[in-house]
Amino acid sequence: MSPETLPALLSPVPDEDGAPFWEYAARGELRVQACSDCGEPRFPPRPCCPHCRSFAGQWRRMSGKGRIWSYVVPHPPLLPAYAAHAPYNVILVELAEAPRIRLVGNLVAGPGAPLDSVPPERVRIGARVEAVFGGDGLPRWVLERS
Amino acid sequence: MAGFKDATAVVGIGQTDFAKRLPESEKALACRAVLAALDDAGIAPGEVDALASYTMEETDEVEVAKALGLGDLTFFSKVGYGGGGSCATVAHLAAAVATGQATVGVAWRSRKRGSGPRPWKNTAVQLPTPAQWTRPFGLLRPVDEIGMLARRYMHQYGASRDHLFNVALACRNRANQNPAAIMYERPLTRDMYMSSRWISEPLCLFDNCLETDGALACVVVSRERARDCRQRPVYVHAAAQGLPAQHHGMVNYWNDDPLTGPAWTAARHLWKHADLAPDDVDVAQIYDAFTPLILLSLEGYGFCGRGEGGAFTEGGALETGGRLPVNTGGGGLSEAYVHGFNLINEGVKQLRGTSTAQVPGASTCLVTAGEGVPTSALLLRN
Ligand SMILES: [Zn+2]
Numbered sequence: 001m002s003p004e005t006l007p008a009l010l011s012p013v014p015d016e017d018g019a020p021f022w023e024y025a026a027r028g029e030l031r032v033q034a035c036s037d038c039g040e041p042r043f044p045p046r047p048c049c050p051h052c053r054s055f056a057g058q059w060r061r062m063s064g065k066g067r068i069w070s071y072v073v074p075h076p077p078l079l080p081a082y083a084a085h086a087p088y089n090v091i092l093v094e095l096a097e098a099p100r101i102r103l104v105g106n107l108v109a110g111p112g113a114p115l116d117s118v119p120p121e122r123v124r125i126g127a128r129v130e131a132v133f134g135g136d137g138l139p140r141w142v143l144e145r146s
Numbered sequence: 147m148a149g150f151k152d153a154t155a156v157v158g159i160g161q162t163d164f165a166k167r168l169p170e171s172e173k174a175l176a177c178r179a180v181l182a183a184l185d186d187a188g189i190a191p192g193e194v195d196a197l198a199s200y201t202m203e204e205t206d207e208v209e210v211a212k213a214l215g216l217g218d219l220t221f222f223s224k225v226g227y228g229g230g231g232s233c234a235t236v237a238h239l240a241a242a243v244a245t246g247q248a249t250v251g252v253a254w255r256s257r258k259r260g261s262g263p264r265p266w267k268n269t270a271v272q273l274p275t276p277a278q279w280t281r282p283f284g285l286l287r288p289v290d291e292i293g294m295l296a297r298r299y300m301h302q303y304g305a306s307r308d309h310l311f312n313v314a315l316a317c318r319n320r321a322n323q324n325p326a327a328i329m330y331e332r333p334l335t336r337d338m339y340m341s342s343r344w345i346s347e348p349l350c351l352f353d354n355c356l357e358t359d360g361a362l363a364c365v366v367v368s369r370e371r372a373r374d375c376r377q378r379p380v381y382v383h384a385a386a387q388g389l390p391a392q393h394h395g396m397v398n399y400w401n402d403d404p405l406t407g408p409a410w411t412a413a414r415h416l417w418k419h420a421d422l423a424p425d426d427v428d429v430a431q432i433y434d435a436f437t438p439l440i441l442l443s444l445e446g447y448g449f450c451g452r453g454e455g456g457a458f459t460e461g462g463a464l465e466t467g468g469r470l471p472v473n474t475g476g477g478g479l480s481e482a483y484v485h486g487f488n489l490i491n492e493g494v495k496q497l498r499g500t501s502t503a504q505v506p507g508a509s510t511c512l513v514t515a516g517e518g519v520p521t522s523a524l525l526l527r528n
Contacts, residue, residue, distance in 0.1 A: 012278040022278075043400050044279055050392060069399075070298035073347035074290050079267065082284045087344070090285045092294055092399055102399045104280045115284055120347070125301045138282055 007081040009115075012138070017045040020059050026137035031059040032101055043101040064131035065144065066093040069102050073120045088115035089123050093141055108132070108140045118143075151419065154240040155372035155379035156526070158187025158365035159491040164328050164482035167261040168359040175361035176205045176256035177213050183363040188376035189250055196221035196248030196366075198235040200485060202228050205256055221248040225387075227395075229435055229516030230408065232486035233524040237385035239366040249367065255487040256361035264357075276395050289354055289436060291397050292518060293346035296438035299405055300348060305441060305456030307348065311339045312459035313437040313472075314352045314479055319465060321476025324502040328356050329480040353437040355478035362487040364494065380497040383510075383527045384420040388412030389520035397518045408521040409446025409514065416523050417448065424448040427525075428508040429496050430470055431489035434477040439517045444470075447512060447523070466503050474503040489513050490524065497528040 014022050017033075024031040034041040035049035036056035048055055071091040076083045088106065095101045109117035112134030128144040160182025162168070162175050170178075184191055194216040197207045207222045221242040225231030232255070239251030266287045285291060299305055318334040321327035334352060342351040372379035388411030392401050417423065424447060432443045441455030449470055450458040463469040475481045475492035482488050493511040495501040501508075515522040 009284070010282045012282050013275075014278055015275040018275065018278055044276055044394070070294045070301070072285070072290050072293035072297060072349075073344070074284060074286065074293075075344045075346065078284070078286060082286060085284075087347070088284055090283050090290060090294070092298075100400060100402060102404075104283050104285050104399070106283050125298065140283075 007084065009081045009136070010079070011136070017047060021045060022137065024059060025133065025139050028133040030062045030064045030131045030139055032062055032095070032098060033057050034060040041098045041101060062095055062097055065096040066103070066129055067096070068092070068107070068123065068125055068127045068129060069094045070125060071107070071123050082115070085115040087120060089118065089120055091123065091129070091141060093129055103139065106140050108142060110142060150241065150244050150385070151421070152381040152383055152527070153244040153369055154366050155369055155381045156236065156364050156494050157367050157372050157375040157377055157379055158183040158185070158189065159363070159494050160184070160186055161326070161362040161488070161491060162360050164326060164358050164360040164484070165260065166328070166357065166359065168258070172256045172258050172361070173205045173209055173213070175359070176210055176254055179256060179361035179363040180210060180214060180252050180254050183252060183365050186377060187365040189365060189367070191215050192217045193250045194252050195219055196239055196242050196251035198223045198225070198238045198251060198253045200224060200228065200231040200235065200255055201226040202485070203255060210254070221251065225522070227516070227519040229433060229485045230519035230521040232433070232490060232515040232522065233385065233513055234387050234515065234522035236364065236366060236382065236490060236524055237387065237522060240382040240385060243366055243368050249371065251366040252363055253366065254361065254363035255485050257484050258359045259483065260357045260359040287346070288396060289349055290346045292436045292438060293349045294399070295397055295404060295518070296436070297348050299438060299441065302405070303453035303456060307340070309441065309456035309459050310353055310437040311336055312464060313434070313440045314339060316464035317434060317473045317477040317479040320474045320503045321480030324475050324481060327476040327481040328358060329476060349436060349438070355435045355483035356480065358482040358484055360482050360484050362484055362491050364490060378498050378528060380494045380526050380528055382524060383422065384416050384525040385523065386412040386415035386419070387520070387522045388415065393520060395519065405442065407442065407446065407517050408519065409443045409517045412521050412523045413447045416525055420525050422510055422525060422527070426510055427470065427512045428510050429474060429505040430472050430512040431474070431477070431493045431514070432472050433486045433489065433514050433516045434473060434479045435483065435516060437479065440472065443514055443517045446517060447514065466505060471505050474501050474505065486515050493524070493526050497526055
C-alpha cells in the first residue's frame, strides 16, 4: 500500500484536563502537568493535586529523555490502520525527571517514521530513549544516541 | 463486619450452554440462567427481591424482573469495571441480605462476546479518557495492556513462557474433564502453546480467554433461609472489593509499582475479615482473562511472595492434587469467558462436591474477579 491509501491511525480524543498535553505536543514540546503549590507532577492530568489538593496547576517542560519500562508487540486482529503496520512495538517510557510518569508510545527510527520502523528485536527494557515529534503531533521515541 | 461473616449463603446456581455462537438474545440467556439458578435453589421467582449485575451487563434489572415475574425489588446494584465486578455482585447481595434490605437476591451475567462485537473495536466509545493516552499508539486491546505488564513481570522476576503455559494447561486440563466447557474435547500440549500465533508478544493465543456466548446466575439468601433450600448451602465467609489509591482503569502504569494491582487491596480486606488464611484455601477460582493475571493474583492474595508467582506454578501446583488447584471448571481460558461469573458457580460446585474436577473434601474456596481493573473477591466455605 502506498502511504496515501493507508488508513489513518487513531487520533487522541482529549478531555478538558488532557487537552494542554496534546496542544504542547503539537508544537513539539513534551510537557507534564504539575502542581503549582507543592510542585508534584501528576499523570494522567486531572483538576486537583492528589498530594495537597490544590487546583492550581502548570505544565512543566520535560527534557524528553526516558527509559523503556516495558513493551509489547501487537499482532492482528487489530484495527486496519494498525494491522497494516503489524507487528509493531508499543513501549512504555519512564520519564527521566519523573520515573512514576510513564508514557505509552512507539519506538521509531526517526521523526515521522512508521510504528514498525524499528525491528522488535531492537526494543529492550531499560534502553534510553528520547522524544521526537512527527507530523501528527504525537510524541514518539527514538533510541538515545550515546 | 461481624454480621456479614457466614450470614448468607449461595443456594442456587444456573447457567446456559456456552458456545462461540448461541441463537438467543442476551436478554433471553439472562432469563434462562436466572430461572435455572432459582430452580436449583427451589425458590419461586416471585420471592426474588434483590438483583445485582455488572455495569457492562446490557440487560437491565427491569427487563429481567418483568420477564420472569419477579416480586417487588427492594435492592438492586450494578458494579463497574467489567470483569472486576463478578464477585462484587454476590458481595452486594450478601450485604443486602445480611442487613435486611432484601431476602432473596440473584446475581447474573449474560454476554454474547463470541458472536457479538469486540468492545475494543468501538473506537468512538474507547477513545476518550483514559484511552487518549494509549490507543493512538496502538495499545488497542486488553491483551496489549496486560502484555505490557507481563513483559515487565517476566523481565523483573524471571518468569517464563513455561510458567504462563502451566496456567493455560491447568485450565485446559480441567476443561477437558468438564462436558459444559468449550474446550472439553480439545487437549493442549506444550508444543501447541509454544508454536501458536502471537496476539501481543509476549502473549500468544493460548494466553487469552475464550470469546463466549452464555449466561450464568446464582441465588443468595440468609443462613437461616438456606437451611430450607434444595442444595447444601455454600456460605459467603468474606468478601471484598479493591480500588487502590491512585488507580487508573484497565491497568495503572502510573504508580510506584504497577505490578501490584487491585488484588493486593482486595486481599488485605478479605483476609482481615476472614477466619481463614491463604494456607487454608482448598481450591481457588482465579480470574483468568489472560494467563499472567493468575501469577499476579497468586501473589496479590498471598499464596506466594512477590515475584514468586511463576515459580509457584511449577510441579503441577495448579493441577488437581497440587498445592492449589485452580479454575477447576476450566476458567475463562478454557471453560467460558463470561466476565468471570463461571468462576463463582464453579466455586459453589466445589463446595457442594459436584465439580467435574472435584477436589476431595474441599471446604474452602477463594474466587477472584479481574486483576488490573478495580476488583472483588469472595471467600466461600461450607
Ligand atoms: Zn500539590
